[in-house]
Amino acid sequence: MKYLSTLSLLVAGAVAQQVTFQNSSSTILRVDNGTYGPEIEEYHYYYDQWPIGLAISSTGRFFVSYTRGDYEYTVGEVVNKTAEKPYPSQDLQLPLDSLNMTWNGIAFGSGNSSAFVSVQALYITPETSTRPETLWILDTGRPTVHNAAGDPSMPYAQPGGPKLMAISLANDTIYKTYTFPSTVHYPDSYLNDLRFDLRANVSGTSGEGIAYLVDSSNEGRTGFIMVDLATGDSWRRLNQDHSVLRVPNDVPTYFGKPFYFRQLGQPISWQQEGLDGLQLSPDGKTAYYSPLTSKSLYSIPSANLRERDSNPLAEIWAHSNVSSHGQRGGDANGFEGDSTGKIFQLIPEQNAVYYYDPNDGQTHGLLRDPRILWPDGATVGADGYIYININQLPYQPDWNFGVDGRIHPGAVLRAKLPDGGTKISTLY
């Protein structure tokens, strides 16, 4: 040990005399080039609105969502490599002056259930014998609004605003809308992601399958929300379970620097987000998940999420059946999965995508690249690629005392999945 450290001091001293370090090709030292995994392609560039959610159809149609704010539209379709347009129409994007209202001095998001307020996430399920290929829209009903001083805040949701909508990609028309009672979606809930099991015989459902949603509420009442797609009934599970709660005082490292939350009008604070990533195993039996502010991965048998409140033990059983898969080496944002059973986890701290392999119980690196500046969502296509939305979120003004440090363009990056992995087809 002593010998080695003396040697490296000598080498470092010699290099310092010979070259001025500028970049990796001007040093003789081993350098972390920040890169591994399959080749990454720059698939799409965002020059206008910064994206959040994404989904790709069986024919390669590409859809994007953008949380509002001050954007004219919240759901878009990519038209070419550098542009998107409102989808399915501008009429369905609630006008900016209708996004929020004030009642008794308290700010609320719009309760309009027939137009989009602020869409966080998208998901596409393939065509089945009873359902067209469907673009699912998850509307939080909670835009971010700014007062005259530019201070951001998020009004409470009112029933009708937060919703799950189904659009047929065969006719680009909304064919079903699910809203939530206030006992299921609270005023301070925040719908963050969604997954589906559309099989008619899934236990605890009424024949048209189920949606699993996550409530990541920064206010803290996190948990799962399920929707029986036949009846529209919805219920919560794992309410504020230890496994869905934010980890307090979490300071992640983004782009090499410790990150604190810096909102205009507020004291410096910490990232607050609870349950965020969600992915089903290809057999639908296991739901993997984690809070954004945690380094740990959890799972639960999906049957425990489907158990209804009519069973007084449902919440106790769910809690008792949570499994920890240990730490994974960083905080994680969105999840995805593929036909091989890999559970992809976006790791903004490492500009990387990791995956949990249920076969060996470990988390591994899949992709790393300096261009992955906050991977916000990912979608696996039927073409065997993983597509990743890059939106530079930690540089947004609402996290930096009002200063916008993002640099256009944002991007969709894509990479071919290893081991013949492709979009899961067994749940539909």
Ligand SMILES: *[C@@H]1O[C@H](CO)[C@@H](O)[C@H](O)[C@H]1NC(C)=O
């Ligand atoms: C890295 O340094 C080498 C040698 O000084 C130089 O030729 C090259 O252009 C530099 N590359 C970048 C990306 O700055």
Ligand SMILES: *[C@@H]1O[C@H](CO)[C@@H](O)[C@H](O)[C@H]1NC(C)=O
């Ligand atoms: C970066 O380093 C890794 C690991 O040493 C190597 O496999 C990869 O080829 C390098 N990539 C580039 C772009 O230099």
Ligand SMILES: *[C@@H]1O[C@H](CO)[C@@H](O)[C@H](O)[C@H]1NC(C)=O
């Ligand atoms: C992409 O579409 C936009 C909007 O329709 C248009 O302005 C732009 O010229 C198009 N770019 C290319 C390369 O076709």
Ligand SMILES: *[C@@H]1O[C@H](CO)[C@@H](O)[C@H](O)[C@H]1NC(C)=O
């Ligand atoms: C909801 O918004 C749409 C689009 O702006 C509008 O046409 C409709 O009248 C609104 N519905 C209600 C109940 O306000």
Ligand SMILES: *[C@@H]1O[C@H](CO)[C@@H](O)[C@H](O)[C@H]1NC(C)=O
């Ligand atoms: C929407 O919220 C902003 C910021 O709090 C506020 O200035 C504005 O008055 C609100 N709009 C309505 C209609 O309440």
Ligand SMILES: *[C@@H]1O[C@H](CO)[C@@H](O)[C@H](O)[C@H]1NC(C)=O
């Ligand atoms: C679009 O497709 C859906 C689902 O198949 C169907 O219910 C609806 O009637 C269709 N709407 C139009 C306008 O064709």
Ligand SMILES: *[C@@H]1O[C@H](CO)[C@@H](O)[C@H](O)[C@H]1NC(C)=O
């Ligand atoms: C449930 O339905 C799927 C097709 O949707 C079928 O593959 C599976 O075998 C069925 N499972 C049972 C237990 O019947």
Ligand SMILES: *[C@@H]1O[C@H](CO)[C@@H](O)[C@H](O)[C@H]1NC(C)=O
């Ligand atoms: C796990 O859930 C099942 C129902 O899906 C239940 O029968 C069992 O008792 C639960 N386990 C524990 C330890 O609560």
